[in-house]
Amino acid sequence: MAFPKSLSVEEPQDIDYARRYLSAWSGYFKKPIQDRLKSVHNDANQCGALPLNVADIMVENCIGTLSLPLGISPNFVINNQHFIVPYSVEEPSIIAAASSISKLIAQNGGFRTASSDKNVMIGQVQILNVHPFIEKAMSVIQQNEAKYIKMGNSQYCLSMLKRGGGIIKIEPRVITPRIYAHKQQQRAPYLVVHIHLDVCDAMGANKVNTVCEGLSSLFLADLLSQGLKNVTIGLKILSNLCVHRMTKSLFCIPIAKLAWKGTDGMVVAHKIIEAYEFAVDD
Numbered sequence: 001m002a003f004p005k006s007l008s009v010e011e012p013q014d015i016d017y018a019r020r021y022l023s024a025w026s027g028y029f030k031k032p033i034q035d036r037l038k039s040v041h042n043d044a045n046q047c048g049a050l051p052l053n054v055a056d057i058m059v060e061n062c063i064g065t066l067s068l069p070l071g072i073s074p075n076f077v078i079n080n081q082h083f084i085v086p087y088s089v090e091e092p093s094i095i096a097a098a099s100s101i102s103k104l105i106a107q108n109g110g111f112r113t114a115s116s117d118k119n120v121m122i123g124q125v126q127i128l129n130v131h132p133f134i135e136k137a138m139s140v141i142q143q144n145e146a147k148y149i150k151m152g153n154s155q156y157c158l159s160m161l162k163r164g165g166g167i168i169k170i171e172p173r174v175i176t177p178r179i180y181a182h183k184q185q186q187r188a189p190y191l192v193v194h195i196h197l198d199v200c201d202a203m204g205a206n207k208v209n210t211v212c213e214g215l216s217s218l219f220l221a222d223l224l225s226q227g228l229k230n231v232t233i234g235l236k237i238l239s240n241l242c243v244h245r246m247t248k249s250l251f252c253i254p255i256a257k258l259a260w261k262g263t264d265g266m267v268v269a270h271k272i273i274e275a276y277e278f279a280v281d282d
């Protein structure tokens with residue numbers, strides 16, 4: 001995974017830009033709701049629920065809809081651009097807290113972000129009953145990687161390939177099962193094949209699952225042809241571990257600006273670090 005832009009606290013910050021936009025939203029929470037609606041060019045008559053006929057198309061056994069309050073946090077400055085961020089929540093204080101901290105961050109340059117250069121998702125194909133020939137099974141998958149990539153792109157994600165994406169890597173891994181107290185016998189190791197798919201601007205879940213389903217039959221055919229007669233295919237599914245599709249965010253606040261209700265900024269900073277370390281330790 002590569003990030004096209006490195007993030008640094010020394011990067012120049014356009015603080016004046018942020019302050020110009022924040023001044024227009026000062027005291028927004030004190031305004032009556034009609035004035036708040038005008039500020040975001042929203043019509044109160046358009047704040048109704050999802051039409052029931054539309055909801056019925058979206059889910060099975062539909063019997064109604066559920067409305068939630070919609071609020072905004074108007075203080076986000078990200079990469080020197082001002083954003084109004086909407087929240088649909090039922091709990092008080094969430095929007096107030098987000099608005100407060102985003103305003104403090106904006107006053108000191110705002111957020112800076114960078115994203116990975118490709119939007120790569122991982123599909124997983126589980127291959128079972130390969131022990132004790134697991135190394136041979138690994139070799140079969142590795143030797144046929146180019147074939148799987150070519151066939152997968154041409155048969156299961158051609159449109160994505162034309163947009164600059166598609167399958168870019170096939171990687172088998174050995175999984176050693178955990179030992180459970182209630183299990184009298186240790187389970188044998190097995191394989192999982194990771195299919196790396198650049199999904200471009202799509203979320204990609206359906207496409208990744210389609211590719212996993214399609215390529216799993218090719219994996220099985222090749223393994224069976226090499227004498228691994230007991231091999232079976234298990235799960236074929238998208239992984240939610242998006243380690244190759246990430247966005248980094250950074251902000252910088254002077255310690256003195258962290259002072260809160262008579263508590264020195266350095267003390268607040270130490271408390272934040274202690275909370276972070278607790279989260280890491282636990």
